[in-house]
Amino acid sequence: SAGPRLRLEAALSFLLLFACAQALVPSHRLDARDLARLRAVLERPFTDVRAAFYSIVGLSSLGVRVADEKAACKFIKSHVDSSSVESLFYAAQAMQVLSGCEVTISNETRELLLAAVSEDSSVTQIFHAVGALSGFGLPLASQEALSALTARLSKEESVLATIQALETASYLSQQADLSSIVEEIEDLVARLDDLGGVYLQFEEGIETTALFVAAAYKLSDHVGTEPAIKEDQVIQLMNAIFSKKNFETLSEAFSIARAAGALSQNRFHLPVIIVPDGPAAVSHHQPLLRLQVTNVMSQLLTQVSVKLDQAKSVSSKATVLQQLPFTLSGDFFELNFMNVKPASGYYDFSISVDGDKRFIANKVELKVKVSTEVGITNVDLSTVDKDQSIAPKTTRVAYPAKAKGSFTADSHQNFALSFQLIDVNSGAELIPHQTFVRLHNQKTGQEVVFVAETDSKNVYKFELDTSERKTEFDSASGTYTLYLIIGDATLENPILWNVADVVITFPEEDAPSTVQSKNLFVPKPEIQHLFREPEKRPPTVVSNTFTALVLSPLLLLLILWIKIGANISNFSFAPSTIVFHLGHAAMLGLMYVYWTQLNMFQTLKYLAILGGITFLAGNRMLAQKAVKR
């Protein structure tokens, strides 16, 4: 029994290893345009103290100072409402960011704020009061605030309240035991919704998720404990928060700015983003692979070391390069990939960024394309006699010249083309994705395209046999221009080359009178719908005859009954008898009416009534008869 268990554990650990190898990569970040949009929203003129708070603190999270700090300070002082804890919070926090903005707090204001820090206030009120007291630099009893907060938090379970509790704790002294609040981070992480393994967000929305990230890191930095958020979860949170590119409300812009600030500057987790310069492609003209390393706010990180762990060819899976560092040149990290003379195609690069223990998402996979130029060599055009009595006539053409004279293909001659494709830089043979031979009828505009294929020695061959190919050409004889089309994603010089003119002659009897251009978008012939024919009925005479015939046995029956002497004389006129017979007749009549007019439900209804009456009467009648007997 130890054997299978061991195997299971080995399998599980292998799966885990595999899962780690497929680490999540950030799919969203704030690039320069997003930052500009964010700043534009945050730099709107203030409408009230709250807007001032959002703008000032939001911009400072992005590392931007407000344009006119003095005017901002004056605005806040004039618009703050000293009787509202919330307004005081906004003012205090904003003024803390502005340099040289001081205010003296009256005793009444101080008492108001201190009174708000109690179990009777909501979490939001406690948060605002504590934040205001901290922002104004006023003394605060951290232990009491903490107990009020904890008591209140056990009653209010909403996500927003918990996030506000996290921020409140970050204002309290470190002497107090904030561990119970710190544990809330883990609980909140459990409440996040995983969307497709790529995004992680609260069902309350992205604004709440962003506020959570900012609060979690603020508190973690304050207490010095790493937040209970795993690396993959941080990346998923990032993807969710920075996926929003339109910031409609100021509060939304504020939350995203704070999250961006938190993720680019905290003591524990720094997501890095590796951005290639343009498409990740190298060639002989451009042999350097250039990368930029930034944080989530697209700020360059240059005090890092970027290393290529390995580069593998996608097609052959061979490792081409290993353990090579990138060199820093200005803002970019560069690597000359063409030094190893790779064959053209795609390569998987595993790149890692080191330099700070806090880095996460610092190992990425990048697909790099190596392009090259193609050269066509050994191009031979020949006319091959079908009977093979005459030796083939071969003409060599060099790209990009056109062959002089024209070639013929008719009933006793085939036209053949052969060529080779090589990589101009390395001389190796190339097999591109597209190698087409296009024949274009100069008079009618028809074109037919064939694929040239390689033989065993990687020489491309194309042969035109008029008898085999006449359907593609619609048997239209004439002079055709021959083009060679070579293309591939990894070729820098796709080729469209007019090689020669070919005169193709098809046997006369197959030639169509006029060549119709195959226009696909003309109305098609109308389809006449054949409605279902009613079945053939026999002539009315026949039907009527048979109806009469079928009714004739009834006559026979009556005659027989009279002959046998059915005693109608025994008919007693007792009421039950009459009712019975009437009822029975009515039932028969109901059958007829059912046939012509009623449906089953109505019939059953009437039948129930009539049947009931008939049954009762019949019962009486038969009982009387039995008695008589």
Place this chain on the structure above:
Amino acid sequence: AGRLKALDAFLLYVLLTGALQFGYCLGVGTFPFNSFLSGFISAVGSFILGVCLRIQINPQNKGEFQGISPERAFADFLFANTILHLVVINFVG
């Protein structure tokens, strides 16, 4: 005895009717098939119920039908016929 003869006459009538319907179907065609089936089953069903009635009211078989009086048999006959013809009329179309 007269009763039995009258019943037999009825049975003969039903038989002939059924046979004629079948002959029509063979000769002219099955259109409309549901009507043919309806009529034919009416004939066959009535015949069977009639035979059942005949067996039940036959004095020779009195020993086997202790609990069922001829009146009761007749009532059963009528009831069964009602149900049969309800279905037949439903199906005749």
